[in-house]
Amino acid sequence: MTTFFKSFKIGFLPLYVLLAILISSVALVSCSKDDELEIQNNFPFEVQVMPVPKDVSNGQTVEIRMTIKRSGNYNNTKYFIRYFQFDGQGILRYYNEPAYLPNDLYPLPTEQFRLYYTSTSTVSQSFDVWISDSFGNEKKLTFQFNSSD
Incomplete structure (x- = not known):
């Protein structure tokens, strides 16, 4: 009987080898670089804007x-602001910070904020504000005020 068991074990040896190769192949394919876990961060x-007045007077x-x-939410996203005034004259600032210079990029410390526009002319005024993030996404907002002088 021992000869029977020896031949029985030897007979299954190719099956064990084939099974080991199959398991190794599956393991290698599942660890492929193409299947890496992707973490979305972009x-x-x-941008929501509360309503603003249509008219503004000089100095207002x-x-x-x-x-x-x-x-979505990615904690390391940074936001920036820039603006350009193409009609009239005025000053745009973030809270009590110094006035923004046209086309310069400034960091936004929060996602909810207030800008203050002060008219310095007696004609209608228009300017664009761009909000961008650290991944290149950008939104353009246009503001227009009629002169009330």
Whole structure:
């Protein structure tokens, strides 16, 4: 009987080898670099703006309330602001910070903030504000004020 068991074990040896090769192949394929876990960190966003007055007079300051609404949450996302005034003249600032210079990029410390626009002209005024994030997503907002002088 011992000869029977020896031949029985030897008969299954190719099956064990085949099974080991199959398991190794599956393990190697599942560890492929193409199947790496992807962590999404680039989330588009929208900017909500509270209503602002239509008219502004020379020297008057208008408050512009904004909120950045993310489509996802990645804690290391940074937001930036820049603006360009193409009609009239005025000053745009973040809270009590120094006035923004046109086309310069400034960091936004929070996702809910207020800008203050002070008119320095007696004609209608228009300017664009761009909010961007550290991944290249950008939103353009246009503001227009009629002169009330």
